[in-house]
Amino acid sequence: MLAAEIEPADAPGRRRSARAAVALDARIDRGGMDRALCRVVDLSVHGARLETYSALRRGATIWLTLPQIGEIIADVAWATDFVAGCEFHAPLTQASFDALVDLDETLRLQ
Numbered sequence: 536m537l538a539a540e541i542e543p544a545d546a547p548g549r550r551r552s553a554r555a556a557v558a559l560d561a562r563i564d565r566g567g568m569d570r571a572l573c574r575v576v577d578l579s580v581h582g583a584r585l586e587t588y589s590a591l592r593r594g595a596t597i598w599l600t601l602p603q604i605g606e607i608i609a610d611v612a613w614a615t616d617f618v619a620g621c622e623f624h625a626p627l628t629q630a631s632f633d634a635l636v637d638l639d640e641t642l643r644l645q
Contacts, residue, residue, distance in 0.1 A: 554579045555632075557639040563587065564598040564606075575601065580632045582609065582622040591619040599623075603638060604631050 559575040563585070577584035583599070591597065591614045599621065600606045609621035627635075 552579045552581050552626075555636045555639070557636060558642070559602055559635060559639055561585070561602065562600040563591075564600070565595065566598070573599075575599075575635075578632065578635060580623075580627040580629065582612065582620060585619050585621060587617045587619060590614065590617060597621065601635060603634055 555578050557575055557578050559578075561573050561575050563571045563573050565571075569589075571587060571589050573588070574586045575583045576586055585591075585599075591611045593611055593614050595611045597609055597611060598606050599609050604627070607627070608624040610624070612620045612622050614620075
């Protein structure tokens, strides 16, 4: 008989920082080559999960323009079809993170 411990993927302590489910429109710039709209659907101070209209490549550097925050540089950590996860070069401040979560809540109430 085999025994194994199974740990949930989102177990407490596995992530560097808290994440928030959001739905924020943003823009991606790939180093001046092209610009595309996207939606931020998951956010932390260290990165975000994006839904895109054009495929991103793992390892690519992007400039992500977030509402109220402006442009931040990020690397694509993973990508499948039109969903990608990116890691910010510099973490968001807690105040910026809170402002984006508050903006999402305000938009959902409208």
